[in-house]
Amino acid sequence: MLSNKQLQDIQSLQQLCEDTDHLALKLNWETLRTRKTHDHYDYFHYSGDMLTGFLGVYKFGSKFEICGMVHPNFRRQGIFTSLFQTAIQDTGTIGYSSLLLNSPANSVSGERFLHTVPCQYECSEYQMRWNATYAQESLNLIEPTPQHEVSLRSATDNDIEDLVRLDKEGFGMSDEDVLDMHKTLTEDGLEHMYVMESNGVTMGKINVLPSESQTWIYAFTVDRAVRGQGIGRRTLHHIIQQELPHNKELWLEVAVHNPKALKLYESCGFVTQEKQDYYQFTRKETIS
Incomplete structure (x- = not known):
């Protein structure tokens, strides 16, 4: 279960990243707000009192999805890689049939990270808003x-x-x-x-x-x-x-x-606003 402060910190960091990068992150807020006490699918990196990195793991049956973000001023410092490695270790212990990495289609930092991990393109989704x-x-x-x-x-x-x-x-x-x-x-x-x-x-x-x-x-x-x-x-x-x-x-x-x-x-009357890409993580062992 996430505290109100954690949820507020995630929301603030999301807004900053979206405004800076001109994109929309898919953080599955309905899931974040309803995490149970025994759920341990969220990973945080704080610099002092400020949240500078977040990664969420979302379970859908035997399948997992991962999405996250890093504060624009703290990128290329290994923050997301560290969060990702920990999440991969934990999900590997639980076991899964599929692990998808989600990134907005126009995310430069997301594309850069995906080039560093063993994955292959799986599919894409349009996010549509009624007009x-x-x-x-x-x-x-x-x-x-x-x-x-x-x-x-x-x-x-x-x-x-x-x-x-x-x-x-x-x-x-x-x-x-x-x-x-x-x-x-x-x-x-x-x-x-x-x-x-x-x-x-x-x-x-x-x-x-x-x-x-x-x-x-x-x-x-x-x-x-x-x-x-x-x-x-x-x-x-x-x-x-x-x-x-x-x-x-x-x-x-x-x-x-x-x-x-x-x-x-x-x-x-629905109009496409954003595109989300999904990449299949292709091995379960921890990245070295």
Whole structure:
């Protein structure tokens, strides 16, 4: 569990790095704010009272992602390399099926670091923000027929099996990851998760996570059997209209290699703002 001071220090360092480098770091704030007491996935480097380096490890089933940053005035001093080596040792002890290193696509310091470790490019994601200027036509909902009418409701414990099935089907999760997901949903609860229904039948799922100034859409998937019937589009319209009164930025992420989803999001008014690159770490032993 991270203290309020630690969270504030991370936020301040993130803002400084983003302003200096003109980029957006992906620090998974929903995870940072909900770390449990036994979670030890965060690594800090302080110079006096000032946080000058941070690295976060994010666990998704049997997979890990790593992202971090160093104060612009303290770079090229081995700070991030030291944090990274410690994190690699710890995650190697836990064990993982995949370890991805995340860096903004336009990060010069991130690219420089990636050249020093054994990794290879894996994939990229666009981070997209809803823009009313691009969404005027899309907000005029097509009248749904009774056959394709879509409604949203909060998920309950009775939905867990369906939610796990949809995640496995939609995101190619392994059996091990499915078991981990089931445990997570059971222990952490289902706040911010919605079930998409049509005529009382589960058609998909979507998570909507609000923060102080932004709301993020993630883990959005439609049942494979009913794709291509406008269910995803109507769901997004529901969410957009639901969130508009809160006057927060509405964001989501989409894989670069998923053109159908990208086209859907663009047609609903989402505009690409940032690109995040992911690199597969190619060995588990500690770097010497």
